[in-house]
Amino acid sequence: MTSSHLPEPALQAAAESLASLPSAQAAHLHACAQCQRQVALYRQLYVAAAQLPPPVFNFDLTAKVLAQLPRPPAKPAFTWALGLVAALVAGVVVVFTLVFGGALAQAMQGLFTVLGAGLGIGAAVLLAGQCLELVAQHRQRMRLLAFS
Amino acid sequence: MSSPPASLLTDQQLVAQILGGNAAAFGQVVRRTEGLVTQMVFKMIRHPADRPDLAQEIYLKAYKNLAGFKFQAKLSTWVGQIAYNTCLHYLEKKQLVLLDPTEATADEDAPNYRAAPTHLASTDADPEAALFGRDLADILGAAIEQLPPLYRTLVSLYHQQELSYEEIAQITSLPDGTVKNYLFRARKQLKLHLLARYQRADL
Ligand SMILES: [Zn+2]
16 A cells, blocks of 8 residues: 555645546545545645735835825816916906007007008108109200200 | 725726826725735745835836736736736845755755655654644744745745636746646645654654
8 A cells, every 4th residue: 555655746636626636546545544644734734824814014005005106297287277377367468458448549549640641751752752853864864855 | 976986896997097097096906915915025025124115116116017017917916926026126136045946956855855754644643633733823834934935925825815826827927837846845845844843742
Protein backbone atom coordinates (compact mmCIF):
# COMPACT_ATOMS: atom_id res chain seq x y z
CA MET A 1 0.00 0.00 0.00
CA THR A 2 2.77 2.44 0.98
CA SER A 3 4.45 2.19 -2.44
CA SER A 4 1.50 3.85 -4.11
CA HIS A 5 0.51 6.55 -1.64
CA LEU A 6 -0.92 9.61 -3.32
CA PRO A 7 1.67 12.17 -4.40
CA GLU A 8 1.49 15.62 -2.80
CA PRO A 9 -0.33 17.33 -5.69
CA ALA A 10 -3.03 14.66 -5.53
CA LEU A 11 -3.34 15.05 -1.75
CA GLN A 12 -3.76 18.81 -2.13
CA ALA A 13 -6.24 18.41 -4.96
CA ALA A 14 -8.25 15.82 -3.02
CA ALA A 15 -8.48 18.23 -0.09
CA GLU A 16 -10.18 20.73 -2.39
CA SER A 17 -12.35 18.30 -4.30
CA LEU A 18 -12.42 14.54 -4.30
CA ALA A 19 -13.99 14.68 -7.75
CA SER A 20 -10.69 15.92 -9.14
CA LEU A 21 -8.93 12.59 -8.45
CA PRO A 22 -8.50 9.93 -11.16
CA SER A 23 -10.40 6.76 -10.23
CA ALA A 24 -7.27 4.76 -9.31
CA GLN A 25 -6.13 7.44 -6.86
CA ALA A 26 -9.64 7.81 -5.50
CA ALA A 27 -9.76 4.05 -4.88
CA HIS A 28 -6.42 4.17 -3.08
CA LEU A 29 -7.51 7.08 -0.93
CA HIS A 30 -10.70 5.25 -0.02
CA ALA A 31 -8.65 2.35 1.32
CA CYS A 32 -5.61 4.14 2.82
CA ALA A 33 -5.90 5.72 6.25
CA GLN A 34 -2.51 7.39 5.94
CA CYS A 35 -3.46 9.26 2.78
CA GLN A 36 -6.84 10.09 4.32
CA ARG A 37 -5.03 11.76 7.26
CA GLN A 38 -2.86 13.76 4.89
CA VAL A 39 -5.89 14.90 2.94
CA ALA A 40 -7.70 15.75 6.17
CA LEU A 41 -4.69 17.81 7.29
CA TYR A 42 -4.67 19.78 4.05
CA ARG A 43 -8.41 20.28 4.31
CA GLN A 44 -7.98 21.61 7.83
CA LEU A 45 -5.22 23.90 6.59
CA TYR A 46 -7.46 25.31 3.83
CA VAL A 47 -10.34 25.94 6.20
CA ALA A 48 -8.09 27.63 8.75
CA ALA A 49 -6.45 29.78 6.04
CA ALA A 50 -9.84 30.93 4.77
CA GLN A 51 -10.86 31.91 8.29
CA LEU A 52 -7.76 33.95 9.11
CA PRO A 53 -8.74 37.54 9.92
CA PRO A 54 -7.91 39.76 6.94
CA PRO A 55 -5.36 42.52 7.52
CA VAL A 56 -6.79 46.03 7.88
CA PHE A 57 -5.31 49.50 7.97
CA ASN A 58 -5.90 51.52 11.12
CA PHE A 59 -7.29 54.42 9.08
CA ASP A 60 -10.09 54.95 6.58
CA LEU A 61 -8.40 54.10 3.27
CA THR A 62 -11.37 55.28 1.19
CA ALA A 63 -11.44 58.72 2.84
CA LYS A 64 -7.67 59.12 2.52
CA VAL A 65 -7.73 58.23 -1.16
CA LEU A 66 -10.68 60.51 -1.95
CA ALA A 67 -8.97 63.41 -0.16
CA GLN A 68 -5.91 62.99 -2.39
CA LEU A 69 -7.64 62.70 -5.75
CA PRO A 70 -6.63 65.50 -8.11
CA ARG A 71 -9.35 68.16 -8.15
CA PRO A 72 -11.36 68.32 -11.39
CA PRO A 73 -10.65 71.45 -13.49
CA ALA A 74 -12.75 74.48 -12.37
CA LYS A 75 -14.44 74.73 -15.77
CA PRO A 76 -18.05 75.24 -14.58
CA ALA A 77 -17.06 78.04 -12.17
CA PHE A 78 -14.99 79.77 -14.86
CA THR A 79 -17.83 79.61 -17.40
CA TRP A 80 -20.25 81.02 -14.84
CA ALA A 81 -17.91 83.92 -14.00
CA LEU A 82 -17.31 84.69 -17.65
CA GLY A 83 -21.06 84.72 -18.30
CA LEU A 84 -21.60 87.08 -15.37
CA VAL A 85 -18.97 89.53 -16.65
CA ALA A 86 -20.48 89.44 -20.16
CA ALA A 87 -23.98 90.11 -18.74
CA LEU A 88 -22.68 93.04 -16.67
CA VAL A 89 -20.96 94.61 -19.69
CA ALA A 90 -24.10 94.17 -21.82
CA GLY A 91 -26.21 95.71 -19.04
CA VAL A 92 -23.93 98.74 -18.76
CA VAL A 93 -24.06 99.28 -22.54
CA VAL A 94 -27.88 99.08 -22.58
CA VAL A 95 -28.26 101.49 -19.63
CA PHE A 96 -25.74 103.92 -21.15
CA THR A 97 -27.58 103.82 -24.46
CA LEU A 98 -30.97 104.40 -22.80
CA VAL A 99 -29.74 107.29 -20.67
CA PHE A 100 -27.39 109.05 -23.07
CA GLY A 101 -28.78 107.74 -26.38
CA GLY A 102 -30.54 111.04 -27.38
CA ALA A 103 -27.59 113.31 -26.58
CA LEU A 104 -25.28 110.91 -28.33
CA ALA A 105 -27.46 110.88 -31.45
CA GLN A 106 -27.59 114.70 -31.47
CA ALA A 107 -23.87 114.96 -31.00
CA MET A 108 -23.37 112.57 -33.85
CA GLN A 109 -25.88 114.47 -35.99
CA GLY A 110 -24.03 117.85 -35.42
CA LEU A 111 -20.82 116.13 -36.21
CA PHE A 112 -22.23 114.88 -39.52
CA THR A 113 -23.43 118.46 -40.46
CA VAL A 114 -20.03 120.04 -39.84
CA LEU A 115 -18.34 117.27 -41.75
CA GLY A 116 -20.76 117.60 -44.70
CA ALA A 117 -20.30 121.39 -44.88
CA GLY A 118 -16.56 121.04 -44.77
CA LEU A 119 -16.62 118.46 -47.52
CA GLY A 120 -18.97 120.67 -49.66
CA ILE A 121 -16.79 123.76 -49.26
CA GLY A 122 -13.71 121.78 -50.02
CA ALA A 123 -15.29 120.35 -53.17
CA ALA A 124 -16.47 123.83 -54.30
CA VAL A 125 -12.97 125.31 -53.76
CA LEU A 126 -11.42 122.48 -55.76
CA LEU A 127 -14.01 122.98 -58.58
CA ALA A 128 -13.44 126.75 -58.68
CA GLY A 129 -9.70 126.25 -58.77
CA GLN A 130 -10.02 123.81 -61.66
CA CYS A 131 -12.25 126.30 -63.60
CA LEU A 132 -9.82 129.18 -63.08
CA GLU A 133 -6.96 126.93 -64.21
CA LEU A 134 -8.88 125.98 -67.39
CA VAL A 135 -9.67 129.67 -68.17
CA ALA A 136 -6.00 130.61 -67.65
CA GLN A 137 -4.85 127.78 -69.95
CA HIS A 138 -7.38 128.87 -72.66
CA ARG A 139 -6.11 132.48 -72.56
CA GLN A 140 -2.51 131.33 -72.85
CA ARG A 141 -3.31 129.31 -75.99
CA MET A 142 -5.19 132.29 -77.56
CA ARG A 143 -2.15 134.53 -77.04
CA LEU A 144 0.13 131.94 -78.63
CA LEU A 145 -2.22 131.71 -81.67
CA ALA A 146 -2.27 135.51 -82.06
CA PHE A 147 1.55 135.81 -82.22
CA SER A 148 2.10 132.81 -84.55
CA MET B 1 -36.01 58.49 -11.86
CA SER B 2 -33.18 58.31 -9.32
CA SER B 3 -29.94 56.53 -10.22
CA PRO B 4 -29.11 53.28 -8.38
CA PRO B 5 -26.77 53.45 -5.36
CA ALA B 6 -23.08 53.22 -6.22
CA SER B 7 -22.80 49.83 -4.53
CA LEU B 8 -25.18 48.35 -7.13
CA LEU B 9 -23.47 49.79 -10.19
CA THR B 10 -21.69 47.48 -12.61
CA ASP B 11 -17.99 48.03 -13.28
CA GLN B 12 -18.89 49.79 -16.54
CA GLN B 13 -21.44 52.10 -14.92
CA LEU B 14 -19.09 52.94 -12.08
CA VAL B 15 -16.18 53.75 -14.41
CA ALA B 16 -18.49 55.85 -16.63
CA GLN B 17 -19.60 57.90 -13.61
CA ILE B 18 -16.02 58.56 -12.51
CA LEU B 19 -14.84 59.47 -16.01
CA GLY B 20 -17.89 61.72 -16.30
CA GLY B 21 -16.52 63.86 -13.47
CA ASN B 22 -18.00 62.17 -10.37
CA ALA B 23 -14.72 61.65 -8.51
CA ALA B 24 -16.58 60.67 -5.34
CA ALA B 25 -17.75 57.50 -7.12
CA PHE B 26 -14.14 56.36 -7.00
CA GLY B 27 -14.74 55.73 -3.30
CA GLN B 28 -16.87 52.78 -4.37
CA VAL B 29 -13.92 51.36 -6.33
CA VAL B 30 -11.80 51.58 -3.18
CA ARG B 31 -14.49 49.96 -1.04
CA ARG B 32 -14.90 47.11 -3.54
CA THR B 33 -11.19 46.35 -3.78
CA GLU B 34 -9.59 47.42 -0.52
CA GLY B 35 -9.76 43.87 0.90
CA LEU B 36 -7.73 42.60 -2.04
CA VAL B 37 -5.32 45.54 -2.11
CA THR B 38 -4.76 45.52 1.65
CA GLN B 39 -4.14 41.79 1.61
CA MET B 40 -1.58 42.16 -1.20
CA VAL B 41 0.21 45.12 0.39
CA PHE B 42 0.44 43.36 3.77
CA LYS B 43 1.70 40.15 2.22
CA MET B 44 4.17 41.63 -0.25
CA ILE B 45 5.58 44.43 1.92
CA ARG B 46 7.23 43.43 5.19
CA HIS B 47 7.90 46.97 6.44
CA PRO B 48 4.63 48.13 8.07
CA ALA B 49 5.46 51.86 7.84
CA ASP B 50 5.58 51.71 4.04
CA ARG B 51 2.20 50.03 3.57
CA PRO B 52 -0.19 53.02 3.97
CA ASP B 53 1.61 55.15 1.38
CA LEU B 54 1.78 52.24 -1.06
CA ALA B 55 -1.92 51.49 -0.70
CA GLN B 56 -2.77 55.11 -1.46
CA GLU B 57 -0.31 55.22 -4.36
CA ILE B 58 -2.01 52.17 -5.86
CA TYR B 59 -5.39 53.89 -5.88
CA LEU B 60 -4.05 57.19 -7.19
CA LYS B 61 -2.48 55.27 -10.09
CA ALA B 62 -5.77 53.49 -10.71
CA TYR B 63 -7.65 56.81 -10.72
CA LYS B 64 -5.21 58.46 -13.13
CA ASN B 65 -5.21 55.49 -15.49
CA LEU B 66 -8.91 54.70 -15.31
CA ALA B 67 -9.56 55.98 -18.84
CA GLY B 68 -7.13 53.30 -20.07
CA PHE B 69 -9.12 50.46 -18.45
CA LYS B 70 -10.84 48.65 -21.30
CA PHE B 71 -12.74 45.98 -19.32
CA GLN B 72 -10.59 43.09 -20.55
CA ALA B 73 -10.81 41.85 -16.95
CA LYS B 74 -12.86 42.62 -13.86
CA LEU B 75 -12.17 46.04 -12.36
CA SER B 76 -10.92 44.34 -9.19
CA THR B 77 -8.44 42.26 -11.21
CA TRP B 78 -7.18 45.42 -12.92
CA VAL B 79 -6.73 47.17 -9.56
CA GLY B 80 -5.00 44.00 -8.31
CA GLN B 81 -2.56 44.21 -11.24
CA ILE B 82 -1.73 47.80 -10.30
CA ALA B 83 -1.27 46.75 -6.67
CA TYR B 84 1.03 43.89 -7.63
CA ASN B 85 3.15 46.01 -9.97
CA THR B 86 3.36 48.91 -7.53
CA CYS B 87 4.54 46.61 -4.72
CA LEU B 88 6.96 44.89 -7.12
CA HIS B 89 8.41 48.28 -8.10
CA TYR B 90 8.79 49.18 -4.42
CA LEU B 91 10.64 45.92 -3.74
CA GLU B 92 12.95 46.50 -6.71
CA LYS B 93 13.76 50.00 -5.50
CA LYS B 94 14.60 48.61 -2.07
CA GLN B 95 16.53 45.76 -3.70
CA LEU B 96 14.26 43.21 -2.06
CA VAL B 97 13.04 40.02 -3.69
CA LEU B 98 9.56 38.64 -3.88
CA LEU B 99 10.86 35.11 -4.22
CA ASP B 100 14.42 33.93 -3.75
CA PRO B 101 15.55 32.17 -6.94
CA THR B 102 16.58 29.13 -4.88
CA GLU B 103 13.03 28.88 -3.57
CA ALA B 104 11.59 29.18 -7.04
CA THR B 105 13.70 26.32 -8.37
CA ALA B 106 13.65 24.14 -5.25
CA ASP B 107 12.91 20.53 -6.07
CA GLU B 108 10.17 19.05 -4.02
CA ASP B 109 12.43 16.07 -3.32
CA ALA B 110 15.16 18.34 -1.98
CA PRO B 111 16.62 17.39 1.45
CA ASN B 112 14.72 20.11 3.34
CA TYR B 113 11.49 18.48 2.27
CA ARG B 114 12.67 14.96 3.14
CA ALA B 115 13.70 16.18 6.60
CA ALA B 116 10.09 16.88 7.36
CA PRO B 117 8.47 14.66 9.97
CA THR B 118 6.79 12.40 7.46
CA HIS B 119 6.87 9.58 10.01
CA LEU B 120 3.94 11.27 11.68
CA ALA B 121 1.84 10.46 8.71
CA SER B 122 2.41 6.74 9.13
CA THR B 123 1.65 6.58 12.84
CA ASP B 124 -1.78 6.20 14.26
CA ALA B 125 -1.56 9.71 15.70
CA ASP B 126 -4.04 12.05 14.11
CA PRO B 127 -2.21 15.36 13.44
CA GLU B 128 -5.44 17.04 12.45
CA ALA B 129 -7.06 16.29 15.78
CA ALA B 130 -3.90 17.27 17.63
CA LEU B 131 -3.65 20.61 15.86
CA PHE B 132 -7.33 21.20 16.24
CA GLY B 133 -6.82 21.26 19.97
CA ARG B 134 -4.34 24.11 19.73
CA ASP B 135 -4.76 27.47 18.22
CA LEU B 136 -4.45 26.42 14.62
CA ALA B 137 -5.19 29.91 13.32
CA ASP B 138 -2.27 31.39 15.24
CA ILE B 139 0.11 28.65 14.15
CA LEU B 140 -0.98 28.89 10.53
CA GLY B 141 -0.86 32.68 10.54
CA ALA B 142 2.71 32.58 11.82
CA ALA B 143 3.61 29.88 9.26
CA ILE B 144 2.23 31.97 6.39
CA GLU B 145 4.30 34.94 7.59
CA GLN B 146 7.43 32.80 7.31
CA LEU B 147 6.80 32.01 3.65
CA PRO B 148 8.57 34.04 0.95
CA PRO B 149 6.51 37.15 0.08
CA LEU B 150 5.32 35.74 -3.24
CA TYR B 151 4.10 32.48 -1.67
CA ARG B 152 2.40 34.45 1.11
CA THR B 153 0.67 36.59 -1.47
CA LEU B 154 -0.50 33.65 -3.57
CA VAL B 155 -1.82 31.78 -0.52
CA SER B 156 -3.79 34.81 0.63
CA LEU B 157 -5.19 35.49 -2.86
CA TYR B 158 -6.30 31.88 -3.34
CA HIS B 159 -7.37 30.81 0.13
CA GLN B 160 -8.49 34.10 1.68
CA GLN B 161 -9.60 36.25 -1.26
CA GLU B 162 -10.87 33.09 -3.01
CA LEU B 163 -9.54 34.12 -6.42
CA SER B 164 -9.18 31.51 -9.14
CA TYR B 165 -5.81 30.41 -10.52
CA GLU B 166 -6.66 32.35 -13.70
CA GLU B 167 -7.40 35.58 -11.82
CA ILE B 168 -4.17 35.25 -9.82
CA ALA B 169 -2.26 34.65 -13.06
CA GLN B 170 -3.81 37.82 -14.52
CA ILE B 171 -2.91 39.89 -11.47
CA THR B 172 0.67 38.65 -11.22
CA SER B 173 1.33 38.13 -14.96
CA LEU B 174 2.65 34.69 -14.05
CA PRO B 175 1.71 31.68 -16.19
CA ASP B 176 -1.15 29.58 -14.79
CA GLY B 177 1.19 26.63 -14.33
CA THR B 178 3.66 28.71 -12.33
CA VAL B 179 0.89 29.98 -10.05
CA LYS B 180 -0.26 26.39 -9.42
CA ASN B 181 3.29 25.20 -8.85
CA TYR B 182 4.12 27.99 -6.38
CA LEU B 183 0.85 27.43 -4.52
CA PHE B 184 1.57 23.71 -4.34
CA ARG B 185 4.98 24.41 -2.80
CA ALA B 186 3.59 27.00 -0.41
CA ARG B 187 0.87 24.64 0.87
CA LYS B 188 3.38 21.87 1.29
CA GLN B 189 5.66 24.14 3.31
CA LEU B 190 2.69 25.12 5.46
CA LYS B 191 1.75 21.50 6.04
CA LEU B 192 5.30 20.61 7.01
CA HIS B 193 5.42 23.60 9.34
CA LEU B 194 2.23 22.47 11.05
CA LEU B 195 3.52 18.93 11.38
CA ALA B 196 6.82 20.17 12.78
CA ARG B 197 4.96 22.26 15.33
CA TYR B 198 2.93 19.22 16.24
CA GLN B 199 6.08 17.15 16.65
CA ARG B 200 7.76 19.76 18.87
CA ALA B 201 4.70 20.16 21.02
CA ASP B 202 4.40 16.39 21.33
CA LEU B 203 7.93 15.87 22.69
ZN1 LIG C 1 -1.89 5.95 0.85
